[in-house]
Amino acid sequence: MxxxxxxxxxxxxxxxxxxxxxxxxxxxxxxxxxxxxxxxxxxxxxxxxxxxxxxxxxxxxxxxxxxxxxxxxRGDLGVSWKLNRSVTALIATAFPYTLRLAVAAALFSWIMGIPVGILSAVKKNSLMDHLSMGLSLFGVSMPVFWVALILQNTFKGVLPVSGANSWQCYILPTVVLGWSSAGRIARLTRSNLLEVMRNDYIRTARSKGLSPLRVISRHALKNALIPVITVMAIQISSLLSGAVITESVFAIPGVGSLAVSAINNRDMPLLQGTVIFTAVLIIAGNLVADVLYSVIDPRIRVE
Amino acid sequence: MQDNILEIHNLVTSFASDGRKDRAIAVNGVDIAIPKGSTVGLVGESGCGKSVTSLSAMGLLPDNGRVESGEAIFCGRDLLKLPDRELRKIRGNRISMIFQEPMTSLNPVIPVGKQVSEALRLHGGMDKETAKRKSIEILERVGVPEARRRYDNYPHQLSGGLRQRVMIGMAMALKPDLLIADEPTTALDVSIEAQILRLMRTLQRESGMSILMITHNLGVVAEICDEVYVMYAGEVVEHADVYALFRDCAHPYTRGLIASLPRMTPKGQRLYTIRGTVPNLRAMPAGCRFAPRCERACKRCWEEKPLLQDIGNGHLCRCHAPVGTNGNGGEGNG
Known part of the structure; x- marks a missing residue:
């Protein structure tokens, strides 16, 4: 290992x-x-x-x-041309905002996506299934900036629509960012579970007299979630590298906003720094996904 | 009557397929009785409904399958009418199953030992440690070497033969009254097949259970079965004890199956084949279902459906002109 x-x-x-x-x-x-x-x-x-x-x-x-x-x-990514400050320091200041938003959005998408996917698979072709798959498809296909504007318009006065100075500020961006991830995870969970349920070993489990709930929780879910976990690991790394559009729309001073300002200012070292930071996170996410994969799936484990 | 562990009466099972309103009848009025302590073979080619018959009785049909009518009496109770809860108490406990493909029939992400102990914990009410100890005993019993170490192995780390031994161990864990073995040796090579059949016979002698052996392999039937049901296109076409079947098979289909077994015959002889293919489930011939492929078929066979009749000593055959009688067709060269 x-x-x-x-x-x-x-x-x-x-x-x-x-x-x-x-x-x-x-x-x-x-x-x-x-x-x-x-x-x-x-x-x-x-x-x-x-x-x-x-x-x-x-x-x-x-x-x-x-x-x-x-x-x-050695951790030195150069000095921002525009702000005349160390790029590393700028990213370090911006990253906590991005981290908070990313973790919230990831949790939102897992807590919504996985159970909804399981329920949809179990109650295949029911009203619940159609409704949640419709909402998922909507989340996956709608442009983030559009959803963001609609939510801002709907909830203005009730929730803060910009800035990052209280936890309430994160609610709308979390929903905007998490919705599409949740949709993707729900659809993936559903289709994997349905596929796994057709396997011979599910019939074996049922032939042992296990209840439908145990067949799903003990035999089907572990197999069905393997690809989902990979997607989750990669997804969180891309969330961490800054949701460029969401951060800009909601004026959250995270890594995404930093990258946007670098582009606007032709601030090459800063842009370079944020892109490399993103790349490192995505590589790390893939690495974590691979390792997780081999922990969950014994067939991948290298002897 | 009371000597049968399982009796299936007039079972009809249908399947829906995508985009069609009519359902395909996969099993059409099958009657099977399994005497206590004996091994009954259910023989036929792929798609004849032999597996569907057993899955119907166990309530394990896939989503698109449905039992239309019939009963499956096990210890005085009709399995087909039992609520799922009650049926689950019988499955894996009093009736166990082994399936064809031991690779795909075991869960790839759960250690094999855990898969064996699962049924023990569920039906036997054992705690984790006792179930583990018992499972290792069972694995040893079914001939898994180094059972203690193998307990934690995953299915992909075992050979096909070992995996099938694990499946048998799993099925035998609670000493069931009836073991349904659905092509248990089809995916294995011949030497392993012999070992597995020997193991099943030994376990049967020890526990006195009955076995329903589903297979397309007449060699397996001759090896292990006491009596045989031959199925063709969703119906039983012949039933006899194993000696009578091989000696005086009466149905032209059975005769064709036996004739197409490779034998120690002089060189240069072609192996016999049954011409044609199984008819489509949705377009069955009006008369005898085997008529289009039968060398003895006559006008009556095409028009009138033959019934399953006793042709002496409990030997049942569904044919207007059984082999050995003066049929209307040619004699053939079986």
Missing amino acids: GKYITKRVLVTIPVLLGIILLIFYMLNVVPGDPVTVMMKEHLKEDVIENLRRTMHLDDPFFLRYLRYVWDAL
Whole structure:
């Protein structure tokens, strides 16, 4: 088990280096000189020269890449051009907001999604099933910003519709963000459970005289939830990396909002930092999913 | 009468299929009696309704299946009319089942030992430790080597033969009165098949249970069964004790099945085959269901449905012109 995890962790290193290279390259070829971005008003030749040198902008591309990776390894993601603060510190300030929202949205989607999926599968083709699957489909297909605006409009005056200074502020964004995840999880749980219930070992369980409830809870659910757990692990990592639209609509100063402001300000180091942060979280989420998978499913376990 | 552990009378089971209003009749008026302590074979090719017959009696039909009529009397009670709660007390306790594919019939994410002890805890009311000890005993009994270690193994870590032994152990855990074995050796190779059949026979001798052996393999029937029911297209076409069946089979279908067994015959002879395929469940011939494939079929066979008749010594046959009588058709070359 330990060996398996070590192997999986080692595999992520080249992936991460590749991602950094790609982002670094793309932001490098985007038009716009950083120095011009930073100091629009006073463009004196010697100042520009000086800045370019201190920022190592004239060095070859690959050297700058290596320097960036080396700094990043030590937790230094550079300095924001616009805000003139360390990118790492900016992300660290924004992350707690994102974390709160992500955890709330993930919990919401699990607590809603899994039971609804199970009930829908058990009561297949009932009114309950059609209703909840309709709501799920709605959640999955509606654009987040639209749902957000509708909810803001509906609940204004009852709940805070922007900011992040009280727990009530998180209710609407949680619903907006969690709804589509809940829908996805409910649909996945339902279809997996229905599929598992057709298996021979379910017939074996029933032939032992187990009650329908025990057949589902002891024999079907564990098999049906394996793919759901994978989706949950990946989903929480993408939630953690910042719900860009939701955070912007509800004015939550999280990592998503940070990325949006970086784009608006052409703040390359900040943008680079948030994207790499996202990549790390998603890689970690996948890793956790793989490990969880092998814990739950004995067939995957490496001997 | 009172000597039968299970009697199925006039069972009719139908299936719905997507987008069709009419239901396909998979089992059409089957009568089967299983005497106490004996092994009864239920033989026929795939889709003839042999598995559906047993699943109907156990209330284990898939969602689209439904018992239309009939009864299944077990110890004086009709299983088909029992509420689910009562039926569950019998399933796995007094009637157990073994299925064909031991890989898919065991839950892949639960250790095999736990799957054995589950029934013990449910019906036997044992606590966890006792059930575990008992399960290990059972695994040893059915010939699983290193049973204590195997208890925690998952199904994928066992070979096909071991998995089927675990299935048998599971089914035998509570010493049932009746074991329904649905093609228990079909997925196994021949040497393992012989071991499994021997094991079943030994366990039967010890416990005195009855066995309903569902198979398409006449070799298995000859090996283990006392009497045999031959099914074709949802109906019983012949019933006799195993010696009478192999010696004087009366139905042309049974004769075809026996004739198509490979034998130690001189080189160069072609193996006999029954021509054609089983008729569609929704488009059964009006007369005898076997008529389109029968070498002896005559006009009467096409028009009039034959009844299951006693042709002597309790040997039942559903045929207008049984083999050995002066039939109207040709003699064939069985």
